[in-house]
Amino acid sequence: MAFWRRQSLFVRRLVPAALITILFVALAAADEVQWAGAGVLVAIADVLLLWKPVRDGFWPSVERVGVKDAHSRWGEQSPFVQRAVPPVVIAVLVILVAWAAGVSPDPAVIVLLLITYVLYLLPRRIRRIALPLTVLALVVVYPLLIQQANYQRFLFKVPIFDVFPGMDTMIAMIIFAMMAVGLNMVVGYAGLLDLGYVAFFALGAYAAGWVASPLFYQVDVRFGAVGVGPGLRGIHISIWAALLIAAVIAAVAGVIIGFPTLRLRGDYLAIVTLGFGEILPQIARNGDANGLGFNLTNGPPGINPIDPPGFGNWADEHLGLPANFVLEQGQFVNFRSLIYWGAIGLLLITVFCSIRLRDSRLGRAWIAIREDEVAAAAMGVPLMRTKTWAYASGAFFGGVAGAWFAVDIASVFPDQFFFNISVFILSMVILGGMGNVWGVIAGAFFLTYLDREGLSNISGWANGHLLNCDPSQQNPSSVISGGCVNAPLVSFGIYGLIIVLVMLFRPYGMFPERRRKVEFETGVHDTPLVDVTQ
């Protein structure tokens, strides 16, 4: 280590970058993955260049290692040139290396690199608007990128992680991001640990099932539903109304659960919410004619089918909106991208509400309670009411997410709502950074991707490249067998590890909110005002 520290900053930056270059080009060459390695490399190089310590350290170190006047000559150039040249130099170098390694260009990589480069060159003021808009545009056109004619993917493969996530995974990622943003209101803003968030998810999903499915065949209620056959009894309400109903039911449940329990101190509250999170799915499992005496949830098989979403025939004819997301003229068509775009719309609404709530009087009260209950109460913040509102708002968006989840898979059944899911969502919030909406969304995307595709892709890559795997010898119920690893089996162990590592080494998360970080670093007075023993 001492030897390493004696080297100049330039060397210390250059060596890791060079190692990454070699690694990725080697991977790209070995995998025959078109250009992906080079693309990832350029992205990394750009990030390194954007990173202030590197930029500040680069030229003085060049001067130190012997290139005379480098800094002064460089400094004479205009800021635009100073920004524009280094990425191009690195890109050219990488392209040369990749060309030497014998990999050919992929149009998607070039396009993405150009977009990145243009964004990088934009002035900061415009970039602040352009960057989110570009990301949003990419996310919106994602279904078109991934599924062109003949199911040929436009997007390239990435080493180790293999293909880009498919539509189902993307929908799940967005729904879980919605839930993580909802939980963030409770855990991140108000500082109340909720270990039973899955209850609201389940409640939202079941509420959608109650008001938009043939479950209650005793009655025949219709209100704006699309794609429901003429003879089908039951309650059929338009999915958009059902979303709202699900959200309100979940929020009311949040108030009912929260009201008696929110006066408990933090860890007891966590346990009580966990209890609710375990009870509600059990009610769902047992809630059929045998268990409850009334078929509320249809037991283990669950509610199936849930009505498809859509805008109805009138909107189809006059506005050109899709009448039905799933069926077209009685034919089953795979309109997954419509459900995906619906999910994006709901996520945007959730994020908007979350940020506006945070900056509102109520949100400031939440943060005040999180930082110091006693001081907040002394300043006139009504503790119980504010906490209950936090709970209800979190539950509201959990309910929306649950309802859209039910719509997505057109059914709801109890095995989807285990305690695991609560911890899964919690680990998204913790990994992303409690209190920071964007961090939480990033955490949700990353973890859901890992859960749905990433882990199996990575272990598939490891089986093919690192291990001598014999698939015929593999035992599906053990993690390591026949020389193969089956990482998805221990996915929750990996999330547990992520939670522990983040809590130990970076308790404010990967993308910390500034205020929360300060709280963790300097500590806050978090002795509760209202205690159980009163």
Add this chain to the structure above:
Amino acid sequence: MVTEAHAEPVRARRHISEYVMPAVGLALVALVVVWLAINLADDPARFFRVSLIGLSQGALYALVALGYTLVYGILELINFAHGDVFMIGGMVTASIVLQVFNMEENPAFGILMAAFLVSLVLSVVGCAGLNATIERAAYKPLRNAPRLAPLITAIGVSFILQNVAILWKGTRPVSLPVSEFAQGSGHHLFTIGTCPSCVQYTSDRLFILLVTVPVLLVLLWLVRYTRQGKAMRATAQDKDAAAMMGIDVDRTISFTFIVAGALAGVGGTIFAFYASTISYSTGFTLGLFAFTAAVLGGIGNLPGAVLGAVLIGLIQAWNEGLPWHTPGPAWTQSIVFSILILILVFRPQGLLGERTPEGS
């Protein structure tokens, strides 16, 4: 002239809600008592039979609940991973029985006892070491962090342990060889009445009590009458003051985790022999039941944890075994968690009172 002030006793005005909550709680308890009485009258033999099962189950819960209560009493941390430490103890036992002893169905009594003792010792040592390691690695660095940080870490550790078990044994439950003695079939110590309406006391139930009761007594002696126990109690009351009196707080906390882990190890071995099947998820649910027991008795309170555990065991057995208007096994979890919620809402200090630095 001095007017004498009338010493009218000042009565605090009590709000109506302060009467409503206890009344509702008492009404709930009364309802349960009536339900039990009807069941008792309905089929007394069955009632006692079921209660004996519950007693043994409760003794098992007590071993785990004491671990929760010990750790909570000293650190105010709900050690979520405790149930999974218990499960690891059961897995150690299963490994020893299957791999070292190669035990078959219905082994000779000597082999059974040898396997039991060896696995008991190894499981206790393993769980104690594991629990102490967890404390050092995961909880100690967070001792001054916000209060919820170690709790979240404990959840993570719990998941890690469950997945270590998956890594080790796979996702399918591990089955131990069935032995008549450990399962109690055919070994009736005494029988009252004529079967089928009889009360039988079987060997396995006695066996559980024969192991757990001495362990609990040793624990009480350890905490009440030894130097180390005194240090534990002092640390629980006030860490800073204890440190000033020359108590090594870190060592005492480690010792507490070792004791808790050892108890979980005893529990794990007994569970493996008694239930003869154990899976990676066993510890989580059982751990939550045991935690409920600890809260029910009053967290931090050792006799309370035992009382709560026995009550939870009895309630579980009554729910699953009694004939008249019982929800049945499908609802056990809901009932236990409802008890947890109700006790926290109506009597958060538990039945025998809480003994934590904050609570006392």
